[in-house]
């Protein structure tokens with residue numbers, strides 16, 4: 001765990017997409033980073049960016065720290081662990097770290113894209129989601145940017161490969177990933193056992209962003225129909241987000 005460096009530590013500023021639905025950010029990657037910072041107890045100041053374009057990778061989240069700008073939640077966590085000595089995975093064996101890394105890839109590189117499809121490509125979901133994801137932009141700008149951004153996301157989905165599948169196939173893939181996380185969690189309090197670790201930041205960031213929005217879909221049902229996952233989300237929330245309301 002991280003030991004505070006007191007007054008010598010420069011301020012950590014985290015740029016995020018806005019919050020909604022009781023979550024500090026509607027971006028699973030931003031919520032992952034915020035959860036990680038709460039797990040290791042690192043203080044930070046959050047800034048809401050209306051678009052991801054200002055960051056060093058053109059995506060959110062990104063941070064400013066000690067005169068540096070660092071993008072990508074994974075690289076940010078590596079940077080913080082090297083610079084500040086925080087460590088969410090210190091209790092894990094090499095084999096457990098391997099498992100955690102594999103689950104991280106499953107969630108971030110596969111389940112994520114099924115969520116993106118669900119939010120951006122399903123017509124019944126897009127209208128409500130557009131007003132939230134572009135909510136920090138003035139309405140006339142939102143109307144212009146919305147279709148352009150949606151076209152860009154369609155291209156990302158096709159480039160990934162998931163966007164080549166039919167809707168039912170995409171939902172089945174996402175639900176399979178959710179089931180794998182649920183089966184691995186079993187009746188443990190956290191994914192790697194009794195103690196929260198970095199993979200819990202990942203799982204919470206993504207599963208909460210599926211379960212909490214008012215987007216009724218097979219993905220959301222995949223989380224809500226599993227009591228161990230709903231209990232897990234509540235456990236993380238009461239431990240790390242209770243004071244945030």
Ligand SMILES: N[C@@H](CCC(=O)N[C@@H](CS)C(=O)NCC(=O)O)C(=O)O
Nearest residue numbers: 027028029052059060061072073074
């Ligand atoms: N690998 C990146 C992914 C971040 C990411 O995809 N963020 C999304 C928001 S959830 C984004 O900024 N997308 C904008 C875009 O792709 O143009 C990370 O771990 O931070």
